[in-house]
Amino acid sequence: MIVEQISNKTVTTKFGPKPAYSIKCDGNWYSYGFKKPAFAEGAEVEFTFTENTYGKNVDLASLRVISSGSGKASMAPPSASSDGAAPTPAGRSYGPPAKVFPIPALHGDRAIVRQNSLTNAVNLLKEDKEMAKSSPEARAEAIINIARMFEAYSCGDLDVAMAKEMVFKE
Numbered sequence: 001m002i003v004e005q006i007s008n009k010t011v012t013t014k015f016g017p018k019p020a021y022s023i024k025c026d027g028n029w030y031s032y033g034f035k036k037p038a039f040a041e042g043a044e045v046e047f048t049f050t051e052n053t054y055g056k057n058v059d060l061a062s063l064r065v066i067s068s069g070s071g072k073a074s075m076a077p078p079s080a081s082s083d084g085a086a087p088t089p090a091g092r093s094y095g096p097p098a099k100v101f102p103i104p105a106l107h108g109d110r111a112i113v114r115q116n117s118l119t120n121a122v123n124l125l126k127e128d129k130e131m132a133k134s135s136p137e138a139r140a141e142a143i144i145n146i147a148r149m150f151e152a153y154s155c156g157d158l159d160v161a162m163a164k165e166m167v168f169k170e
Contacts, residue, residue, distance in 0.1 A: 001025035003043045008036075023058070031057045039068045102156025110155060117150035118143070 005024040010017045021032040023045075030049055039045065044066040049056045103110050121143045125131050131139055152158050 001045055001047075003037075003039065003041050003045060006032075006037055006041055028056065031055055033058070033060065035060070039065050043068050102160050110151075113154045114147070114151055117147040117154060120150055121146035 003023050003025055004027075006021065007024075008019045008021045011020045018034050019036070020034055021037060022029050023032050023037060024030075025045070030047075031054070046062075046064040046066065048059045048062040050059060051057075099109070100107065103113065124146060125139065125143055131142060134142070
């Protein structure tokens with residue numbers, strides 16, 4: 001996307017007034033946060049964003065500057081395709097990243113699944129009267145073991161293991 005405009009306005013935070021930055025790309029405004037962009041108007045950038053009640057927020061960790069810009073955005077309209085739709089550059093994705101399954105080991109969604117798995121393991125063992133008689137360490141170990149089973153199922157680890165097993169048997 002080409003950065004058409006960069007703006008800032010002073011906002012009052014609990015630490016006092018600070019400049020907040022926004023960028024305009026493809027006719028849409030995106031909140032850039034309190035850090036001044038390291039590129040100029042006219043730069044070509046790629047990023048994902050999250051949308052909430054306050055607008056669209058750039059995920060700074062996903063930002064990739066393709067060209068830093070010359071200070072002025074090119075306002076030439078994109079060429080339209082034969083069906084009238086705006087062209088989409090091949091291989092680029094804008095907006096939130098797609099959900100993946102199975103969830104890779106270091107993917108951020110796995111933390112959410114782990115928290116959910118732990119909660120469900122605690123709830124499952126809450127009613128076990130025999131487990132209540134165990135030591136806290138034994139209860140914690142049982143909860144973690146069950147949570148790992150839930151996580152492996154929910155993240156698709158069991159499916160991956162089964163698929164690998166089938167490939168290596170052939």
